[in-house]
Amino acid sequence: MTVQPQKRRPPTERHRTERHRTERDRSGGEHAPPPGWAIAGTGSYLPGRPVASDELSRSLGLDPSWIEGRTGIRHRHVAGDGQAASDLAAAAARRALDDAGLDPGDLGLIVLGTSTPDELGPSTACRVQALLEARHAAAFDVAAACTGFVYGLQAAVGWLCTQRGSSPYALVIGVEVYSRFLNSGDRATAALFGDGAAAAVIGPAPRPYGIGPVTLGSDGTRAGDVLIPAGGSRAPASLDTLAGLGHTIHMDARAARDFITGILPRLVAEASAAAGIKPADLALVVPHQPNPRLVASLAGEAGLEPGQLAIAGQDVGNIGAASLPYALDAALRTRGVQAGELVLLAGFGAGLTWGHTLITWPPA
Template identity: 85%
Template sequence: MTEQSFDGRRWAIRGTGAYLPGRRVGSEDLSRAMGLDPGWIEARTGIRHRHVAAAGQAASDLAAGAARDALERAGLRPADLGLIVLGTSTPDELGPSTACRVQALIGARRAAAFDVAAACTGFVYGLQAAVGWLSTQRGGSPYALVIGVEVYSRFLNGRDRATAALFGDGASAAVVGPAPAPYGIGTVALGSDGSRAGDVLIPAGGSRAPASAGTLAGLGHTIHMDGRAVRDFIADIFPRLVAEAADAAGIKPSDLALVVPHQPNPRLVASLAADAGLDPSQLAIAGHEVGNIGAASLPYALDRAVRTRGVEPGELVLLAGFGAGLTWGHVLITWPPPTAPPRVPARHPAALAT
């Protein structure tokens, strides 16, 4: 595996964090509200519950919570950051970037900040942006923060079971910083197919269809998704990403200690393990706890795996993202040794929902 480095430096994930809103909605209750059998959603998706942001709680608020958690785990302060990259499809507003809102909320005054718009692949795209930035800095901060966050509940049509059954709110983050060789983040491979942008999108609210009485009446500000097309895309892209990453590194899928996929439908993704040449035990699946939280889905599953399973130094961890756009990407990480203990013991944000 080729390490991303500059002047002999490697870059690795030095701490992860997450934040979930306090309100939790069970799939049984949601199924009943949609006029379905109580077990309908869980049987088809594996999702048991999802979290919903409080009134007045925006994407930046969730992202700031995840950012603070990740910084604590890395033993760093906001002042140590040189960059904040944030992936989201549900920003606070069309402009400025939600990353700038997060910078102000956490007090990271020295950090540059910007968003990436790659839907559910946003964390992988953001990781590439962070590593590229760090690799060209001379004398600047050697730490970047990559965040994925969504507040999908504001963009759902409650009568559309194809979307309302899947999506939730949440945020997750990772601190990227220096690591000794041979540990670190390998080459990030990214891809897109804009001809299929219509498979899943929020059609109104941008320059093509600005907000109007007509777009509001037509529910143009809610998520529209071709469920069959998206399922077919997932079934094709996930095994392909695993195969491409393994081939590029000269390894077998069985050599991977942990594979962290985006999980819009955790039952579907878990069912693809054999097609990807994986044992189910290699997959980090956490979507049953939170539903599809978009750009936060993959880093949330990584954070849960780090805290519950643990990742040993030298283990190979594959991140495989895919989503609207269409977009996709993968990165293979040789997990680094732990950093110094954090200044303040981190409490996992899932406790906030209990």
């Protein structure tokens, strides 16, 4: 069944005390060492009713078991009329803030990853800032497709490390409303994508806990593997782009599969080697999961046991930049993570882009 996170930590004074202490430390008080940065709370939101894969398979003229058998996806959610990316993002953000015991006014920064913004400009993060009434927060988007959450983490941690006199809390969101950009007759994309949002609050943590170095990469020579070709400055909207379905997702399915098959084991190996550990030492590996069955099948090649992978895509499909943080949120609420355990986030997507970071999980 679909994971709809309900369990929330009650607000406490711990996070507010940390905020005041960190503000003092960053101003030079008592010459304290700089803090680490960790995930203080998570939340997610799925819109509308779930659309079952057997229902979608029939609409594509396929055997009812075709989609689930090849992808593991049982259902996905579709945003309702009038629901934009910012609406989903704000709902997930409120849950993450509640989980962290914070208010929107405690935020200094909002970073949002998406490929399906409310509009080409302004940034959807600014729409979310207004919806949350997070008046003290700067806000901007990152465009790194399904790796957007990991790229957003790097932006947030970098900002937190360099700001002076600002709040030591940042919000990182991944959100997609892919249903508005699908060709309903294209089984390669219609079978995979869904709508959803997930968010994480980043705040101070005592050393050695927290988010480790974030490693990012790109290969722009393969930007054509997955893209929405029309609607930008290269191919502005026109009658021809509309007739040619240029505003829908186009994907080279074989190229995408080959990329996934190679990149996940590579990210696990690189992160483990950089930290001087073995993949078996990881308590949890949270990957992007455009095809959850394929991703789960790569555990052995990555040196992992199946139980180390946090797989939640069967409940939501590919929700792009929200996929990884949704799986993290679901894992935290269903299996939990203990203080000191190692959690690897491994993102990859169109661009091509990829990134990983190893988190030493902080005490609750």
